[in-house]
Amino acid sequence: xxxVSLLALCLVCSTMMFGQQAETxxxxxxxxxxxxxxxxxxxxxxFFSSTWFGLNDDVKQKAINFGFNGAxxxxxxxxxxxxxxxxxxxxxxxxxxxxxxxxxxxxGYTTITTPIVSNIDYTKNKISFTNLxxxxxxxxxxxxxxxxxxxxxRVGIIADVHTKYFGHDPLGSATQLRIKNYKIPNKTKIxxxxxxxxxxxxxxLNVSYMVTKFFEEERxxxxxxxxxxxxxxxx
Numbered sequence: 375x376x377x378v379s380l381l382a383l384c385l386v387c388s389t390m391m392f393g394q395q396a397e398t399x400x401x402x403x404x405x406x407x408x409x410x411x412x413x414x415x416x417x418x419x420x421f422f423s424s425t426w427f428g429l430n431d432d433v434k435q436k437a438i439n440f441g442f443n444g445a446x447x448x449x450x451x452x453x454x455x456x457x458x459x460x461x462x463x464x465x466x467x468x469x470x471x472x473x474x475x476x477x478x479x480x481x482g483y484t485t486i487t488t489p490i491v492s493n494i495d496y497t498k499n500k501i502s503f504t505n506l507x508x509x510x511x512x513x514x515x516x517x518x519x520x521x522x523x524x525x526x527x528r529v530g531i532i533a534d535v536h537t538k539y540f541g542h543d544p545l546g547s548a549t550q551l552r553i554k555n556y557k558i559p560n561k562t563k564i565x566x567x568x569x570x571x572x573x574x575x576x577x578x579l580n581v582s583y584m585v586t587k588f589f590e591e592e593r594x595x596x597x598x599x600x601x602x603x604x605x606x607x608x609x
Contacts, residue, residue, distance in 0.1 A: 422602055436472040465507045468504045472500045496540060498541070509526060
């Protein structure tokens with residue numbers, strides 16, 4: 375995540391330097407207009423925090439659950455010189471849930487959550503999933519002011535799901551454990567997220583909501599995230 379953030383910052387700084395050039399210059403005794411830099415959202419970098427709905431009352435999640443979405447997209451104008459366009463591309467998303475819940479297997483090979491006893495000391499307990507997705511957006515962009523807005527959908531395929539636990543044994547012993555579990559059954563196969571983004575030039579606010587449940591119906595907790603964050607579009 376730190377490497378991705380550093381790369382995004384470098385790209386944004388480079389873009390801002392070009393964007394700060396004067397819109398006019400003198401050339402051979404006359405002013406020649408230079409068009410302002412136009413950000414067409416071909417590279418999307420979303421940094422967000424998620425809140426997970428559908429958790430049992432005894433499961434407590436952290437207030438901040440950081441995640442990331444990155445995409446490379448084509449910007450397809452609706453028609454020549456139109457402020458409306460379509461975005462289509464390829465992306466990857468990562469969501470995390472930090473909580474006191476241990477994900478395990480219950481009767482009938484269902485996925486269940488069991489809260490960690492309050493007197494157990496641990497430093498990390500999370501479930502994380504990554505999906506490869508195809509984003510599709512409908513976009514409006516005001517060329518003069520730089521204001522833009524878009525709404526769309528991301529349809530993906532789960533590439534990885536795992537849990538990570540650092541702390542004392544959840545069963546009650548004083549043993550320090552570091553557990554990574556990649557065998558999480560009953561996850562949804564095709565996650566679908568609705569997306570919304572609005573902002574100015576290369577900076578936007580983003581919202582996404584996973585309309586599919588994270589686990590298959592009646593095979594696990596009926597949970598899904600809603601996310602809010604900041605988007606950088608350096609190109």
